[in-house]
Amino acid sequence: MKSMRWRFFLPYFGVLAAVLIGLSLYLPATLRSFVTDQWRSNLLSEARLVALQSAESLRLDTPSGDLAEFMKQQSQLLDARVTLIRADGVVIADSAADPAEMENHADRPEVRAALAGTESTQMRVSSTLGGEMLYAAVPVRAGGQVIGCTRLAVDASAVTANIALIQRRLTTFTLVVILAAAVLTFLLTEYTIRPLHRLTGAARQMSAGSFPQLEARRGSRDEIAILEHTFNEMSAQIRGKIEELEIERAKLDSVLANMTDGVLIVDPDDRVSLINPAAAGILNFETEHVHDRTLIEVGRQYQLVDLLQRTRRDGKTNTITLEANQGRAFIQAVASPLSQQAASSVLILLQDFTRLRRLETVRRDFVSNVSHELRTPLAALKSLVETLQEGAIDDPPAAQRFLQRMDYEIDNLIQMVQELLELAKIESGRVPLEKEAISPRELVRKAVERMQLQAERAGLTLSIDLPADLPPVLVDRARMEQVLVNLVHNAIKFTPPGGKIGLRAAREAAVVTFAVSDTGAGIAPVDLSRIFERFYKTDPARSGGGTGLGLSIARHLVEAHGGRIWAESQLKTGSTFFFTLPLAAGQKDSLTES
16 A cells, blocks of 8 residues: 555646646647747738739739749748749749749649639648748739739748747756656655654554654644644543553452452353452462463363353353362352343352361361260269269268269369360460560470479380570460470370380570470371361370360460471371470570671
């Protein structure tokens, strides 16, 4: 396609060139005709004068030397050949030749017309002179009759040469004017389309994301100036709208990025056109790989495809609950058409119910465990009371044993209730921690003193291995002693006689790591991740007495101090429980400086 420059230039220049070329072709012909007509008219006028002057001689038919001399004089005066011809075509006088030697001229067209009484002019080649001549013949009358004619002849080559010269000059002038018109037209075209080029460049910048402002041309008030002004206004408005859209898009992206619920938009071709990080995390799919992927490829759940198809078919919101990651995650999916006009595009909202399901499971297990733990001592108390009521109260030794048994069961119930209350306070954050800088050796020593006698009764060796230069930790003394006592008590309970229990500690970066190890039966790998849950008891090695709340309390207390707790174990070899505590503030500063 031609550029606008040529679309402007070629028509304008073409019209000008056509007009000039037409004039250059038309004017020479017109000029030739005009000059010839003028010569014809002049020759006829001169021929009439000659005819008047020679009429008497022709009437008397007395050619003489005086007539010949007259013809020569007229020829010189008129710069033309003069010939006098009788009515029968005989030449009686001629300024250029001897009449006796000239042939009859009755067959000459101009002579024939003049003898017939009509003035005539002819342009033809002379048989006598051999060149192109212009002839003018006028009848000579006497007594109302044509008695002959006078004929004047001039060389037509002079006319032709003059016309050719004029034509050459006109052609040269035409070429110069065409060239000047081409330059002028090109300059005018450039001047006209330069603002359009500016508009085109600005439009390209706009398509590339930039929004330029065109500089106003001074003194210009034409349509293109109005167009440039309108373009500037449009550019400013579009820039403003895009900035508003970008702000809204940033808000939307921020909302989508920080939503805990997953969001997907599926287009009419079942391809995911939008997905937020939460949805990618729930579906375990990387967002950078979503491009041009179908819903089944991203979600890998046929239930989602069924939900999508049902929503398109019904045109209303549908909800399903599905399991993912082999039953380890529970997801609620809500699908809704984006609009009535675009029902083929569907918005899918994914809500991760895994935590709620686990909380429900924990709640259910808690109720079940509490019921189980309470049922056993209560059933024992009920049986003891019934036995006493049936007469055992009258047997003092038996009654005493039953009362001791009842006292033991009641102590278990009191301990369970106290631990449950303690755990509830710790989880709710209602237990104030009175932190102070305490030596790890002091914490371990206090716990060992409290559990030394119980370990000796169980036939176990209790040892301590702590470096002398351990820095102090920032803890609540009573709570941390409770953690250590729970861990040591747990080790004593599940370590057979003759076994060993060791306590050690070591500094690691900004924390001190404590460890309580035993040589007991160990814990199965499947149970390691759950031993810190409430009421959880391993089976069978760790199915002995206790409420099953000690490790859960220990975990919450350690985490409340900013530490973490975990266990490592091998079956039939033993277990080690680790927990970390942060250093006191001064110790952290010295660590940073070092």
